[in-house]
Every structure is written in C-alpha cells, then in structure tokens.
Amino acid sequence: MRNDIRKVALVGTGMVGMSYAYALLNQAVCDELVLIDLDKKRAMGEAMDLNHGLAFSGSNMKIYAGEYRDCADADIVAICAGVAQKPGETRLDLLQRNTEVFRSVVDPVIESGFGGIFLVATNPVDIMTRITHKLSGFPAGRVLGTGTALDTARLRYLLGDYFEADARNVHAYVMGEHGDTEFVPYSQAMLATKPILDICSESSGRYKLSDLDDITEEVRTAAYKIIDAKRATYYGIGMAMTRITKAIFGNENSVLTVSARLNGQYGASDVFVGVPCFINRGGVKKVLTLNLLPEELEKLQASCQTLQQSYDQIKVTHF
Incomplete structure (x- = not known):
C-alpha cells in the first residue's frame, strides 16, 4: 500500500x-x-x-x-x-x-x-x-x-448504559453472522478489567444475567427496529466502515470484529464470519481466537453452519 x-x-x-x-x-x-x-x-x-x-x-x-x-x-x-x-x-x-x-x-x-x-x-x-x-x-x-463491528458497537453502548459506565471502557464482542444467529460470548466480556459476569454475581441482584440476555436480543433486533422506523440503517454502519478504514491506513493492528475467513479457528474453515481480528495495512493480519465456553463455541459453529448452507444455495449456479 x-x-x-x-x-x-x-x-x-x-x-x-x-x-x-x-x-x-x-x-x-x-x-x-x-x-x-x-x-x-x-x-x-x-x-x-x-x-x-x-x-x-x-x-x-x-x-x-x-x-x-x-x-x-x-x-x-x-x-x-x-x-x-x-x-x-x-x-x-x-x-x-x-x-x-x-x-x-x-x-x-x-x-x-x-x-x-x-x-x-x-x-x-x-x-x-x-x-x-x-x-x-x-x-x-x-x-x-464489516461483520459484527456495528453489532459490537451497539452492544458496548447498551452495556455501558446498563452498568452506568463509559461504553469505551466496555470490552465485549458480538460474534457470528451479522444477523439472526449472532451471539454474545459473555464469558469474554469485561468492564475495564473486571469480568461482567463477576459484576453480576456480586451485585446482590442489581445486575442480572436475564438482563444481559435482553441486551443481546436488543442488539440482534436493532436493525429491524431501525428499518421499521426509518426504512434503512446507515449512520452506524458508515462510521463502522470508517473505523475499519482508519485501522487499515494507520496500520494499527487494532482488534475489530470484522467478517473474515476462518481457517480452522473455532473448528470452522472456508467461511467468512464476524470474529475479532487484528486489522492493519494488509487487511486482516490474523484472527484472534478467544477461549469460548463450550456452549458459546457451539453457537458460533451453528452460525457458521447457517452461513455455509446459505452460501451453498448459490455456489453451483454462480461459481
């Protein structure tokens, strides 16, 4: 470049x-x-x-x-x-x-x-x-x-609001398909350096796991609500694209949840899906493999399966 x-x-x-x-x-x-x-x-x-x-x-x-x-x-x-x-x-x-x-x-x-x-x-x-x-x-x-970069931004905003903290101090990711099978691996979610699951367990009921599930659903359905209200989403994704572009031009090695090809990571191959990746001047430097819980890994693999099945519908006729 x-x-x-x-x-x-x-x-x-x-x-x-x-x-x-x-x-x-x-x-x-x-x-x-x-x-x-x-x-x-x-x-x-x-x-x-x-x-x-x-x-x-x-x-x-x-x-x-x-x-x-x-x-x-x-x-x-x-x-x-x-x-x-x-x-x-x-x-x-x-x-x-x-x-x-x-x-x-x-x-x-x-x-x-x-x-x-x-x-x-x-x-x-x-x-x-x-x-x-x-x-x-x-x-x-x-x-x-752009993968789940925008979904991740939505998640951090909502978690910041829930925990009354600056969203920039929330470290959590939405992974999987940018769509209905996406999920949040809360085992990896942190507020500053403290696990969010620990914050919930130590809050005497103030913060609940059920509320986290509601936040996940709000993130997943956000686009549908915006489309219903104003016909399309564009500001958020435009800014997500800009953030990715800055990471490329700045050779930042920033970790962003882009749609990248898996090559054995998370037990999946030859599928593009939203996962945390290092982004620099060459594009995707590498996929950052998180230590997901078994049930979280299962959700990611199911999302990859959904994407593979959809891709297979066009594979023969167009390629």
Whole structure:
C-alpha cells in the first residue's frame, strides 16, 4: 500500500455509502475519494455536495465521481452497492439478489488492475464478503466485511448504559453472522478489567444475567427496529466502515470484529464470519481466537453452519 496518498474507491452512493463518505470527510481519513455508481448523475451530485463542505472540514480530500478504472490505484475499494433490505426481510433473504449485483461490480474492479483491499458492507455481509473473495481471487486477508463491528458497537453502548459506565471502557464482542444467529460470548466480556459476569454475581441482584440476555436480543433486533422506523440503517454502519478504514491506513493492528475467513479457528474453515481480528495495512493480519465456553463455541459453529448452507444455495449456479 502506498504511504503518500490514501485513496478510497466507493462503489454505491446510497445512504450507507454516503454515510461512510461523509464520515471519511469529517474525520479526514483519506486523501482521495472516488464515488462510483450506475447512476452517474447521482454520484456527481454527491461529490459536489461533499466538496462544498470542504471549507468547513479539517480535510484536504480530493473527491470526485469516477469509473471502475479509477480503482486501479486505490488502496481500498469499499462496496456498498446492492439492493436494500425490506421491512421484515432477513439479511439472508437478500442473498440471491445481491449476488447478481456483485458480479457486475467485482469483475470490472479487478479488470482495472486494482491490488488493494476490499471492504464489503452490503448485506448479507458475511456471504457477500465470501462472494467477493471468490470472484476476485484475492488472498483472504485482503477481503473483509464489516461483520459484527456495528453489532459490537451497539452492544458496548447498551452495556455501558446498563452498568452506568463509559461504553469505551466496555470490552465485549458480538460474534457470528451479522444477523439472526449472532451471539454474545459473555464469558469474554469485561468492564475495564473486571469480568461482567463477576459484576453480576456480586451485585446482590442489581445486575442480572436475564438482563444481559435482553441486551443481546436488543442488539440482534436493532436493525429491524431501525428499518421499521426509518426504512434503512446507515449512520452506524458508515462510521463502522470508517473505523475499519482508519485501522487499515494507520496500520494499527487494532482488534475489530470484522467478517473474515476462518481457517480452522473455532473448528470452522472456508467461511467468512464476524470474529475479532487484528486489522492493519494488509487487511486482516490474523484472527484472534478467544477461549469460548463450550456452549458459546457451539453457537458460533451453528452460525457458521447457517452461513455455509446459505452460501451453498448459490455456489453451483454462480461459481
């Protein structure tokens, strides 16, 4: 990856894509941003709108609408293109429709000569990340999805609220599919350096395990509630993408719950799923393997199985 100009190519200028672009601009994460969309007029309008705010930002970004050929020298291609999730529709229901979209995106990106990192946000994100890996032929470490990064942020916010603590001092993860089979391994959850399960057991009933189950369910169903209220979710995922992008450009080796390929970790292989990973300039440096309890490991393996079964539905016809 070049160190002189940090370039992001964004494919898809819908609400998720533009929330990401807006966060990139406000946090001065990159030097160059190219917007790519089938609707070229919209991409031009979005670029104009962002450029008009440059004078109010601390950034000196070059922002413009472009073509797939502009991906050739990009460090990151972020894919937000796809059909939207409908009210009541699961993320896995989107699979067949978005698979067709991705073939039309990944092929021209590769043809441009792109050699950077794919960051996928389109749902169902775990499967779409795997499809991107399959279509691109890239090493698995250079293809990652947003996974459960946003779910983890939602969890930390809710746990912080419950324990009346700063969410930044809550260390807990949502793992598995970004969807209905995701789960929280509370055996690994900490407030500062104290296990959350210990806090509950020592609280004389003030903090309850049943409340933690309710928080898990609130995290799992958050997207459905937001979609029901305002038709789509975009601010949170845009900021999650920005955080991942910062970790890549900053070569941070930060641990984030992205959708990454397992290669024997947790007893699963050749499946992309949300797990804690070290993220740096090369993408996914490695998966951080947590010491899950047997029942937690069973939940993760069941989630991987669900994703594998869904992937198998398209495997023969499209690959």
